[in-house]
Amino acid sequence: MVERAFGPELRARVSANLAGHDRLTVPIEDRHAAAVAVTLVPETTGDACFLLTRRASRLRAHAGQWALPGGRIDVGENAVTAALRELAEEVGLRVGEEQVLGYLDDYETRSGYVITPVVVWGGEDPEVVPNPTEVAAVYRIPLADLDRPDVPRIHYIPESDRPVIAIPMVGTHVHAPTAAIVYQLREVAVHGRATRVAHFEQPVFAWR
DSSP: OOOOBSSHHHHHHHHHHHHTOOOOOOOOTTSEEEEEEEEEEEOTTSBEEEEEEEEOTTOSSSTTOEEOSEEEOOTTOOHHHHHHHHHHHHHOOOOOGGGEEEEOOOEEOTTSEEEEEEEEEOOSSOOOOOOTTTEEEEEEEEGGGGGSTTOSEEEOOTTOSSOEEEEEETTEEEETTHHHHHHHIIIIIITOOOOOOTTOBOOGGGOO
16 A cells, blocks of 8 residues: 655655656646646644645635635736635635745636646645635545545546546545546555546536
8 A cells, every 4th residue: 555644754755646646737728727726735643644624605706616725827927826826816825936845737617727636745744724705614534535445536528528527525525626636646646647637527517
């Protein structure tokens, strides 16, 4: 079994796996560029987790949905600066660019965004304070949960010929784009497997 304790060994392995990953990029064209922070943090047990948020119910777009800290890349920003800014704004976690471990594949959403996932080392004792105007709650999801036998769950919908991905966590099912990104976190960053996720579909409620 792959070691998932939060510490130097995990950081080195994730960094090496991401450095060796032939990352898929998607041209922006008429879409919006966005970035998310896939942030690794410890649980009180010492196990490694990633941060998952529930978006505030009063947001204009994708209210109440499960997400990784992130948003649109502003003028003058790149994926790293945008992801770290959103991480600080949404959950109060401020880290420097030296904590960036690498990148996962770009994911194109139905709502017109190209998301670049930036994998971030959150530190040994991160202080996480959700911003209530953007985030209803923030959770630490153990990496071990991604290795359960029911991950991922795949199904099909009449509106698309692409498989819809979902991952059971936080007492529900989290869908793409978040599910696709954290599944690739498991496959590429943790296990070093050359797994693609761009073909995974989102549920219809996330298309807008």
